[in-house]
Amino acid sequence: MLSALGLDRDEECLYRHLVAATGSPSDLAGRAVLPLARTIEVLDCLVARGLAVAGPHGTFAAAPPAIALGALLRRQRDELHAAELALLALVDEHRRATSGRSAGDLVEVITDVGAVRHCFAQLQQGARHEVCSLIVPGLAVVPHKDNTAGDDGLRRGVHYRVIVDRESLAEPGLVQLAASSIAEGEEIRVVDRVPVKMIIVDGRTALLPLLSGQHTAPASVLVHASGLLDALIALFETLWTRAYPLWTDGATVGERGAGLEPFDTRIVALLLAGLTDQAIAGQLDTSLRTVQRRIHALMQRAGAETRIQLGWHAARNGWA
Known part of the structure; x- marks a missing residue:
């Protein structure tokens, strides 16, 4: 119950025993069923926090709860109030910073197949750290063999993590391409079903289909840093933990x-x-x-x- 005031279990236990009766460290250790060394350590903490006082002959007594715990409670209230004020200030600052941003700044729609291919390549060319991809069967806009930007990224040292729909592995030549990519350092895992094709670059931009269930259509949506992007990253990480590593090398x-x-x-x-x-x-x-x-x-x-x-x-x- 006193954990809300910052006391751990041992501190609360010893303080309650002290409230009931004073005692020496060995006596308190026996009553609280704690090792003597731990009891001495906790008593020192209670004294430092004003919850206990050292008495004569090596004994300890509890400071009056109304005063000692009341002071802790007031301090907690003051800290919470200060945190509340800081939160309100941050909310106001964020509101001012984002008030001029429209949905178009966070999400872009691309419908031309050439523009989608260019965007797909450009994202990978600008990648610095990591590219995360979800692969579905029957890719048509940018087939696996045409993803030269991905090969270049691997050679530049960009970390690639790829989750493949199990059905995709039956496509001609895909395993050979996967083996070559794994040899270059790409990590590939397999799941029973990938819900949507997607690429996330450096945790700051994602590209995925505009319309539900139309994985082979060119119409796409480019998502910048936002709550939506956070959700897409969380989706990828959840699938990644469930996926089976594909070892083809x-x-x-x-x-x-x-x-x-x-x-x-x-x-x-x-x-x-x-x-x-x-x-x-x-x-x-x-x-x-x-x-x-x-x-x-x-x-x-x-x-x-x-x-x-x-x-x-x-x-x-x-x-x-």
Whole structure:
């Protein structure tokens, strides 16, 4: 109850015992069930705050609650009042600073496909620290292979974090592009479904579709620093924590101690990402029979009777 006045649990406990009766540190330690060293430390704090006084023969007594706690309560009220005044001043300052800003300063609508492509490239070219992307299936305005600005950003040392819709991994050539990007330092994770395609640059600007559900349409909205941008960043971070890391680079997995052949590491990564055997075969440019045979060999190596057990073993032993 006294925590609102700044007392921790031990301080409140000892003060209540002191109010009930004076005592020495050892006596109070026994009554409060605290170590002696901690009791002495807390008593020193209570004395420093005017809640306790040292008496004769090493004993301590409580300062009168009405005076001691009353002073703390008044101090808290004064600090809260000062904080309230500061808040009102900040609100007024913010209102003056933003009074001239319109919605157009925070959100821009771009409908021309050429302008959208230019904006998409320009955002990445101006990136200094990080680019966060949400990827949906069937990108049409700026296909993966045409995102040369992203390649340039990686080479400049910009950190890229990408969340891919699981369905996208079945698109021809996407896994090969992902492997190349991962080798350049890009982080890629997979989720069952990406709700909207989006790119966020340096936490200050976002680009996403203008209309709901129209991921392949060019009409887009550019969002600058605002509460809306904060919500978009929060959406990305939430998806990122839930997403599964996509490991398609054999060397990377090998460094984690897997000891598998690069071909097998890619099979495991795509299997754990949720692709079917047929989709894995298509992405790795091999036959369905070969993929199934390698998966069976991996299950034998892991001592797994089911694919779920293989997935558990792969995650536990750094196979993916």
